[in-house]
Amino acid sequence: MELEKFSYDNEIVRKFGLATVVWGLVGMLVGIFIATQLFVPSLSFNLPFLTFGRIRPLHTNAVIFAFVGNAIFMGVYYSLPRLCKASMFSKALSNFHFWGWQLIIVAAAISLPMGFTTSKEYAELEWPIDIAIAVVWIAFGINMFGTIIKRREKHMYVAIWFYIATWVTVTVLHVVNSIELPVSFLKSYPVYAGVQDALVQWWYGHNAVAFFLTTPYLGLMYYFLPKAANRPIYSYRLSIIHFWALIFIYIWAGPHHLLYSALPYWAQSLGTVFSIMLIAPSWGGMINGLLTLRGAWDRVREDPILKFMVVAVTAYGMATFEGPMLSLKNVNAIAHFTDWIIAHVHIGALGWNGFLTFGILYWLIPRLWKTNLYSRKLANFHFWIGTLGIVFYASSMYWSGITQSLMWKQFTPQGLLQYPNFLETVLQIIPMYIIRMIGGSLYLTGVVVMVYNLFKTAKRGSFQKEEDAEAPPMELKREPFKKGSRHRWLEGKPLQFIVASLVVVLIGGIVEMVPTFLIKSNIPTIASVKPYTPLELQGRDIYIREACNSCHSQLIRPFRSETERYGEYSKAGEFVYDHPFLWGSKRTGPDLQREGGKYPNVWHYLHMENPQSMSPGSIMPRFPWLLTNDLDTSYTRKKISVMRTLGVPYPDGYENVANDDLTKQSENIALDLQKNGAPAEPNKEIIALIAYLQRLGTDIKGDSSSSVK
Amino acid sequence: MFNNYLQAIEGIEIYPVIGLIIFLIVFISVVVWVIKIDKNYIREAERIPLDNDNEADETISLKNLTGGSNETKV
Numbered sequence: 001m002e003l004e005k006f007s008y009d010n011e012i013v014r015k016f017g018l019a020t021v022v023w024g025l026v027g028m029l030v031g032i033f034i035a036t037q038l039f040v041p042s043l044s045f046n047l048p049f050l051t052f053g054r055i056r057p058l059h060t061n062a063v064i065f066a067f068v069g070n071a072i073f074m075g076v077y078y079s080l081p082r083l084c085k086a087s088m089f090s091k092a093l094s095n096f097h098f099w100g101w102q103l104i105i106v107a108a109a110i111s112l113p114m115g116f117t118t119s120k121e122y123a124e125l126e127w128p129i130d131i132a133i134a135v136v137w138i139a140f141g142i143n144m145f146g147t148i149i150k151r152r153e154k155h156m157y158v159a160i161w162f163y164i165a166t167w168v169t170v171t172v173l174h175v176v177n178s179i180e181l182p183v184s185f186l187k188s189y190p191v192y193a194g195v196q197d198a199l200v201q202w203w204y205g206h207n208a209v210a211f212f213l214t215t216p217y218l219g220l221m222y223y224f225l226p227k228a229a230n231r232p233i234y235s236y237r238l239s240i241i242h243f244w245a246l247i248f249i250y251i252w253a254g255p256h257h258l259l260y261s262a263l264p265y266w267a268q269s270l271g272t273v274f275s276i277m278l279i280a281p282s283w284g285g286m287i288n289g290l291l292t293l294r295g296a297w298d299r300v301r302e303d304p305i306l307k308f309m310v311v312a313v314t315a316y317g318m319a320t321f322e323g324p325m326l327s328l329k330n331v332n333a334i335a336h337f338t339d340w341i342i343a344h345v346h347i348g349a350l351g352w353n354g355f356l357t358f359g360i361l362y363w364l365i366p367r368l369w370k371t372n373l374y375s376r377k378l379a380n381f382h383f384w385i386g387t388l389g390i391v392f393y394a395s396s397m398y399w400s401g402i403t404q405s406l407m408w409k410q411f412t413p414q415g416l417l418q419y420p421n422f423l424e425t426v427l428q429i430i431p432m433y434i435i436r437m438i439g440g441s442l443y444l445t446g447v448v449v450m451v452y453n454l455f456k457t458a459k460r461g462s463f464q465k466e467e468d469a470e471a472p473p474m475e476l477k478r479e480p481f482k483k484g485s486r487h488r489w490l491e492g493k494p495l496q497f498i499v500a501s502l503v504v505v506l507i508g509g510i511v512e513m514v515p516t517f518l519i520k521s522n523i524p525t526i527a528s529v530k531p532y533t534p535l536e537l538q539g540r541d542i543y544i545r546e547a548c549n550s551c552h553s554q555l556i557r558p559f560r561s562e563t564e565r566y567g568e569y570s571k572a573g574e575f576v577y578d579h580p581f582l583w584g585s586k587r588t589g590p591d592l593q594r595e596g597g598k599y600p601n602v603w604h605y606l607h608m609e610n611p612q613s614m615s616p617g618s619i620m621p622r623f624p625w626l627l628t629n630d631l632d633t634s635y636t637r638k639k640i641s642v643m644r645t646l647g648v649p650y651p652d653g654y655e656n657v658a659n660d661d662l663t664k665q666s667e668n669i670a671l672d673l674q675k676n677g678a679p680a681e682p683n684k685e686i687i688a689l690i691a692y693l694q695r696l697g698t699d700i701k702g703d704s705s706s707s708v709k
Numbered sequence: 710m711f712n713n714y715l716q717a718i719e720g721i722e723i724y725p726v727i728g729l730i731i732f733l734i735v736f737i738s739v740v741v742w743v744i745k746i747d748k749n750y751i752r753e754a755e756r757i758p759l760d761n762d763n764e765a766d767e768t769i770s771l772k773n774l775t776g777g778s779n780e781t782k783v
């Protein structure tokens with residue numbers, strides 16, 4: 001048969017590779033910066049855009065979507081054309097994808113520190129950026145499917161299935177979790193409230209881990225590990241089971257982020273059951289990866305690329321064993337809200353994503369530049385210092401998480417909390433925060449060494465933009481349908497494949513969410529729960545802007561240790577007007593759900609100005625600008641109407657008088673503050689924030705009016 | 710403590726069961742599927758990523774193993 005000539009675009013791979021390295025450095029550096037703030041809070045320099053709450057999403061977004069995201073695209077743009085024996089569908093789309101994605105990252109890097117955030121973890125970006133993400137993602141999809149359709153290789157290799165499932169599921173997740181009503185150009189409210197919002201968010205959050213950090217990387221593993229080891233994957237059959245079982249089960253497990261929360265019990269149990277089942281396919285995948293190297297362990301000892309990959313796959317196995325364990329209710333009761341979870345995600349991020357990326361880079365860069373790696377010694381050094389970094393990081397966070405959790409739960413023989421002052425449990429773990437920062441720095445040092453090594457490698461090679469290739473065209477003849485060829489049939493048809501994976505993914509989402517949405521009685525209403533006053537609503541938006549929820553939960557679990565410390569446990573009906581929900585996922589500071597009425601206004605005034613003045617040794621950052629910034633009331637009207645559209649029962653026409661009510665309430669609070677010696681003016685942001693804090697949790701104490709007394 | 714919600718939804722206990730059944734059906738069919746796939750196909754498919762390896766590629770990966778910084782370009 002005649003061979004067709006075509007070429008592979010290496011330029012786009014180089015671009016995404018460069019972006020991977022650059023954003024990786026940025027993301028990790030930001031991580032170290034905020035890790036250091038947790039024991040030197042003054043490092044925020046009292047500047048809004050450097051405080052923990054605003055910078056933490058920058059770190060998570062940079063690592064997930066910029067570092068890992070670009071690495072995925074680098075790997076896909078290298079492997080997909082080669083697996084399809086075809087050039088990418090459209091160079092224009094490839095470039096649009098690249099520049100669009102980088103622009104989105106820049107938009108995130110600017111808007112997040114400025115305080116524009118939806119508050120939803122890993123989906124913090126505001127609605128215009130959400131739309132841009134959708135557009136770029138679709139361009140990527142067209143480019144990918146176009147390439148698959150015009151391929152010259154009959155079979156779609158397993159890596160491609162993982163790429164397809166990734167694309168399909170991320171599309172669904174992004175759309176469903178981003179449905180929001182704009183208030184202004186960079187402010188919106190999600191259509192979901194309270195428990196439902198939480199369920200959607202963690203269905204998204206969990207599956208962002210599954211379908212952005214896991215499935216595309218499994219695709220990369222199935223391509224680059226055989227490449228680096230120069231032998232086929234251990235069991236191709238196992239990889240088929242791995243694929244279908246994984247994408248089917250993953251989508252169900254989201255509720256394990258909400259155990260003991262106000263989420264209906266059955267949904268929590270569903271999350272647990274499916275999380276446990278996830279061990280099977282995950283370990284199937286790990287074993288498949290590791291056994292690929294059977295009989296070649298002598299090479300693993302020699303080759304840094306294989307070493308990185310082996311540790312990556314092992315970290316994948318560890319994280320996917322730990323995850324299901326964390327979904328057991330009794331383990332979760334200890335681990336949730338603590339640094340244990342931080343350790344867990346970093347095993348995944350540093351070990352699995354990071355190390356696999358490094359392995360791929362060390363393999364890929366010499367090939368793109370047609371040369372050898374500059375220094376194997378330096379690569380080995382990177383491997384060891386990176387591993388050491390992970391060990392420091394993980395062990396300190398496990399220790400810190402367990403220590404703090406035990407202290408939270410410790411009772412004296414008299415039945416009182418042993419450590420009633422939350423701050424005591426924070427100060428105890430400060431040394432662990434220091435060790436964590438050292439671990440992160442070791443890891444970053446390794447990355448810097450890698451960058452030098454790869455730079456030197458590129459320097460001595462010569463980059464080839466286009467790589468020529470040839471292959472026979474695919475025969476279009478349909479094979480007769482025979483027993484056992486059904487999967488082959490599916491594989492030959494990318495469109496059917498997309499539909500099949502979409503169906504599999506949707507089943508889980510639908511069974512989980514529809515009942516929560518349709519059945520009213522899932523969320524028993526509580527008569528005394530009233531909508532926020534305009535001032536409280538504004539205060540809540542400041543709370544969101546400063547991302548106080550990155551350190552404070554608003555969810556009291558039904559344990560005696562929590563009800564003793566914080567008050568009555570959380571009820572689903574309390575959150576019906578919370579667009580978005582603000583339950584939080586980490587207690588660096590205490591829970592705030594019943595904060596209302598706990599302290600006088602002036603306490604909050606002084607505490608926000610300088611937390612250490614009220615709580616010596618506190619690691620909460622200072623927020624002095626809240627005392628001087630004027631509250632922007634120009635959007636009050638719009639906010640009230642949007643909330644009403646979303647179903648919050650403000651009376652008709654209330655938006656017209658909302659600002660009058662706002663002024664009245666703020667004057668009362670300012671008066672109270674002045675009486676107690678604080679030089680407060682009624683039109684400052686701090687007044688709104690105090691109004692919100694004093695409202696928190698007061699509804700079911702039977703006091704639904706504003707708490708100004 | 711959340712039992713009141715549980716009871717409020719009619720037939721709620723059926724949801725996890727439905728989930729489990731759907732999963733088992735999918736899982737078992739995939740396994741049956743996979744067992745039936747013929748060997749030749751597997752042998753072909755698993756070598757797809759390696760097909761592209763030409764001579765030059767091989768040399769690079771071998772050289773990589775021997776490492777060192779002063780090697781000649783390929």
